[in-house]
Amino acid sequence: MELKVFRSRPGMPGSRYDSFEIDPVPGMTVLAGLFKAQEKDDTLAFRYSCRGAVCGTCAMLINKVPRLACRTQLQALLEGKAPVQLSPYPALEVTVPWDAGKEVLIEPLPHLPVIRDLIVDMSLFFEYYRLIEPVFSPAGPGPERERLMSPAAVKELVPYTNCILCGACFGACPVNARNPHYLGPAALAALYRFCIDPREAGGTSRLRRADTPDGWWGCEFHTNCRRVCPKGVPPNIAIGRARKELKATGRSAGEMGGGR
Amino acid sequence: MGGTITAWDAVIIGGGLTGLRAALQVSRAGLSVAVISKVHPLRSHSVAAQGGMNAALGNVRGEGGAVDSWESHAYDTVKGSDYLADQDAVALMCREAPATVLELEHMGTVWSRLEDGKIAQRPFGGAGFPRTCYAEDRTGHNVLHTLYQQVLGRKIPVFEEFFVTSLVRSGGRCMGCTALEIMTGAVHGFASRATLLATGGFGRIFSRSTNALINTGDGVALALRAGAPLKDMEFVQFHPTTLYGTNILISEAARGEGGILVNRTGERFMERYASHALELAPRDVVARAIEEEIARGNGFDGGYVHLDLRHLGPGRIMERLPGIRQIAMDFAGVDPVEEPIPVQPGQHYSMGGIDVNIGGMSGLSDLYAAGECACISVHGANRLGGNSLLETVVFGRLVADSIVGDLPKIHESAMDTVESAMKETETEIREILGRSGGESPFALIRELEETMFLHFGIFREGQMMQEGLRKIRRLRERSLQVSMTNRDSAVNQALVRYLELEGMLQLAEVVALGALAREESRGSHTRRDHPHRDDRRFLAHTMATIEEGEVAIAYKPVTLGMFKVEERGY
Numbered sequence: 001m002e003l004k005v006f007r008s009r010p011g012m013p014g015s016r017y018d019s020f021e022i023d024p025v026p027g028m029t030v031l032a033g034l035f036k037a038q039e040k041d042d043t044l045a046f047r048y049s050c051r052g053a054v055c056g057t058c059a060m061l062i063n064k065v066p067r068l069a070c071r072t073q074l075q076a077l078l079e080g081k082a083p084v085q086l087s088p089y090p091a092l093e094v095t096v097p098w099d100a101g102k103e104v105l106i107e108p109l110p111h112l113p114v115i116r117d118l119i120v121d122m123s124l125f126f127e128y129y130r131l132i133e134p135v136f137s138p139a140g141p142g143p144e145r146e147r148l149m150s151p152a153a154v155k156e157l158v159p160y161t162n163c164i165l166c167g168a169c170f171g172a173c174p175v176n177a178r179n180p181h182y183l184g185p186a187a188l189a190a191l192y193r194f195c196i197d198p199r200e201a202g203g204t205s206r207l208r209r210a211d212t213p214d215g216w217w218g219c220e221f222h223t224n225c226r227r228v229c230p231k232g233v234p235p236n237i238a239i240g241r242a243r244k245e246l247k248a249t250g251r252s253a254g255e256m257g258g259g260r
Numbered sequence: 261m262g263g264t265i266t267a268w269d270a271v272i273i274g275g276g277l278t279g280l281r282a283a284l285q286v287s288r289a290g291l292s293v294a295v296i297s298k299v300h301p302l303r304s305h306s307v308a309a310q311g312g313m314n315a316a317l318g319n320v321r322g323e324g325g326a327v328d329s330w331e332s333h334a335y336d337t338v339k340g341s342d343y344l345a346d347q348d349a350v351a352l353m354c355r356e357a358p359a360t361v362l363e364l365e366h367m368g369t370v371w372s373r374l375e376d377g378k379i380a381q382r383p384f385g386g387a388g389f390p391r392t393c394y395a396e397d398r399t400g401h402n403v404l405h406t407l408y409q410q411v412l413g414r415k416i417p418v419f420e421e422f423f424v425t426s427l428v429r430s431g432g433r434c435m436g437c438t439a440l441e442i443m444t445g446a447v448h449g450f451a452s453r454a455t456l457l458a459t460g461g462f463g464r465i466f467s468r469s470t471n472a473l474i475n476t477g478d479g480v481a482l483a484l485r486a487g488a489p490l491k492d493m494e495f496v497q498f499h500p501t502t503l504y505g506t507n508i509l510i511s512e513a514a515r516g517e518g519g520i521l522v523n524r525t526g527e528r529f530m531e532r533y534a535s536h537a538l539e540l541a542p543r544d545v546v547a548r549a550i551e552e553e554i555a556r557g558n559g560f561d562g563g564y565v566h567l568d569l570r571h572l573g574p575g576r577i578m579e580r581l582p583g584i585r586q587i588a589m590d591f592a593g594v595d596p597v598e599e600p601i602p603v604q605p606g607q608h609y610s611m612g613g614i615d616v617n618i619g620g621m622s623g624l625s626d627l628y629a630a631g632e633c634a635c636i637s638v639h640g641a642n643r644l645g646g647n648s649l650l651e652t653v654v655f656g657r658l659v660a661d662s663i664v665g666d667l668p669k670i671h672e673s674a675m676d677t678v679e680s681a682m683k684e685t686e687t688e689i690r691e692i693l694g695r696s697g698g699e700s701p702f703a704l705i706r707e708l709e710e711t712m713f714l715h716f717g718i719f720r721e722g723q724m725m726q727e728g729l730r731k732i733r734r735l736r737e738r739s740l741q742v743s744m745t746n747r748d749s750a751v752n753q754a755l756v757r758y759l760e761l762e763g764m765l766q767l768a769e770v771v772a773l774g775a776l777a778r779e780e781s782r783g784s785h786t787r788r789d790h791p792h793r794d795d796r797r798f799l800a801h802t803m804a805t806i807e808e809g810e811v812a813i814a815y816k817p818v819t820l821g822m823f824k825v826e827e828r829g830y
Binding site: 009010027035038039041042043044045047048049050051052053054055056057071115116119122130133134135136138142145146147148149150151153154157158161162164165197199 | 299300302303304305307308361362363365366367368370371372373374375376377378379395396398401402405406409410412413443472473474505506508509583586587590591592593700702703744745746748750751752753754
């Protein structure tokens with residue numbers, strides 16, 4: 001089989017695709033394949049760290065789906081197993097000859113500037129994360145012991161605290177494709193996590209942080225975010241609930257601003 | 261290349277739990293602090309910690325309704341360490357543990373809870389009480405994200421994807437560091453009054469490691485090269501249960517929740533190795549047992565045993581061990597609800613590291629170290645599960661406190677000294693990129709990893725280790741002959757891997773020499789040719805330094821006092 005890999009580097013006009021012949025052993029991941037390719041061509045650049053789908057470093061566009069390279073098996077891709085259907089956006093258009101039965105197509109995560117090959121500049125993604133002020137803000141100073149919390153409340157939070165900020169959702173969102181100002185699914189899901197934390201002082205008032213056309217109101221519910229999330233985080237549910245609560249308070253500025 | 265020089269009260273190298281906790285503490289004291297990390301902080305290996313953090317909170321009662329205490333935690337830790345831990349450091353860590361878990365809760369960590377709303381605790385290996393606090397089986401992830409959020413909240417500068425190339429040493433003290441900005445190739449200088457290494461372990465010098473690929477021990481090697489002694493480097497933890505094939509960690513929590521180990525014949529073999537503690541004996545004991553079973557032909561083809569969770573039922577597995585289930589499904593195609601998980605021991609943790617005193621100061625003035633890269637020593641010859649996350653956060657805070665306390669006595673660092681170190685680094689990088697010997701850094705790293713696992717693995721023996729040492733030294737000679745097609749200094753991963761390899765080879769030699777010299781078996785260090793613990797000769801820390809280009813080994817006493825040294829049984 002072959003890895004068909006997007007190549008680009010600073011100062012090089014345009015981009016190209018290189019093919020690397022790989023002999024896949026059972027269970028071999030895309031990341032492991034990329035390491036093999038790098039041994040053949042040490043100029044190939046991609047990010048990696050945990051190789052166990054927990055750190056969120058290696059999100060990239062694999063066979064036109066944003067996924068973690070370390071969690072995606074080559075054989076399953078060639079066999080067309082577990083296909084992911086996504087709402088279309090420009091990066092999903094196939095622009096190079098690609099034989100999905102023999103080749104795995106590997107491209108950088110969309111919607112972020114490419115630094116080299118498969119490495120993108122994540123600054124914008126983290127800028128939006130910072131913008132929602134993801135800092136726990138409890139009502140008063142900490143008590144002597146823990147603040148009590150019911151297991152049920154924890155269960156509500158966990159789907160959102162599970163986010164590893166890999167950016168797969170950002171690279172899968174048709175709104176992010178069109179609107180570089182849209183905060184994106186991960187940042188919104190993170191904001192929602194704080195809003196529903198019963199220990200928080202602000203509670204739902206924190207929702208106003210993203211009560212803008214580029215915040216809660218930017219989402220079009222394509223739900224690509226949830227479909228690509230390697231951790232099962234549902235940003236679409238967070239966004240839907242946030243909108244409902246803002247509407248209930250009757251003070252939404254963002255909606256008035258005319259959600260796109 | 262256009263590098264810059266900046267000056268700071270404190271520079272923290274490493275953006276995992278220790279580094280971020282320390283940064284918060286220094287920043288809260290009103291001092292200027294920067295974090296330098298070779299990856300984005302959230303990609304640090306701390307994120308992968310699964311099982312939990314030990315603290316005698318006493319939220320869950322022990323056998324017969326007994327209430328846990330920090331003294332009991334300290335006793336378990338010292339016994340688990342095979343009496344090599346320094347008891348003053350252990351006492352300090354265990355006393356600070358409950359406050360540390362609570363402090364994280366106050367910062368927003370979503371710990372798993374009991375029905376009464378208190379933080380949940382579960383049993384872990386080598387512990388007399390259910391003492392391990394957890395956030396499902398994603399504890400490191402949850403705590404790391406909490407601390408990163410706090411660091412964002414304080415707007416602490418983080419230099420991401422900067423690889424530290426050297427510590428600047430002058431006048432017998434550390435004046436800061438130089439670092440390669442990986443994405444641009446620029447070499448920058450950081451002049452700091454105090455420098456804290458928080459770079460994690462060196463597990464990746466071994467094959468079959470649970471560690472992230474980035475755990476190459478860079479900070480430990482930096483300290484060694486700058487003249488700070490290393491301690492107890494031969495004590496390397498092999499975790500009993502890593503996923504067969506990829507060696508991804510399968511948390512001890514799986515056994516804490518009731519998972520059992522069975523061999524090819526279906527026998528629960530731990531009954532023969534630790535009749536009382538069974539699967540919850542400390543890691544060194546369980547890892548040896550599994551390795552022994554495999555060696556006797558009781559393992560499955562390929563060399564593994566089964567970790568069976570099925571009797572826990574789908575509810576408990578999905579609620580308490582969802583991450584483990586996902587890992588088993590993603591990487592082994594096995595759903596633990598329906599099938600046992602294939603597991604084998606694998607390298608997991610570096611007990612040894614940079615020798616520091618109880619305040620975290622290394623043997624080089626103004627250089628501090630904390631967390632896995634340091635050896636303070638709270639783990640001795642074998643670490644208990646749940647104590648490493650604890651160590652990172654406790655000592656991230658306490659060592660930062662000692663830095664804050666020491667700073668009034670520390671002078672500004674000389675910018676011109678840092679500037680000349682930058683020039684040296686630039687020259688060195690140019691020289692490396694200009695080499696043409698034909699050796700590949702990738703292949704050399706693989707050979708080193710295999711050598712270490714084969715010759716310095718779970719069971720060690722003199723002859724075998726001598727042969728391993730020769731191999732390491734040959735690899736070191738060959739490493740001078742590397743060449744890369746990539747001659748760019750920007751985004752050159754072959755260059756970064758080579759820089760890592762230089763340090764890995766030095767650390768491998770220190771591990772080898774420490775292991776050869778220690779003619780006894782203690783904790784994780786098991787010698788077939790010296791099967792017993794020898795307190796008369798080796799109840800002592802191994803100290804390693806470089807003298808005239810050669811590694812020199814010496815010993816220093818262990819701090820005892822609280823608990824009597826005894827035979828260790830489980």
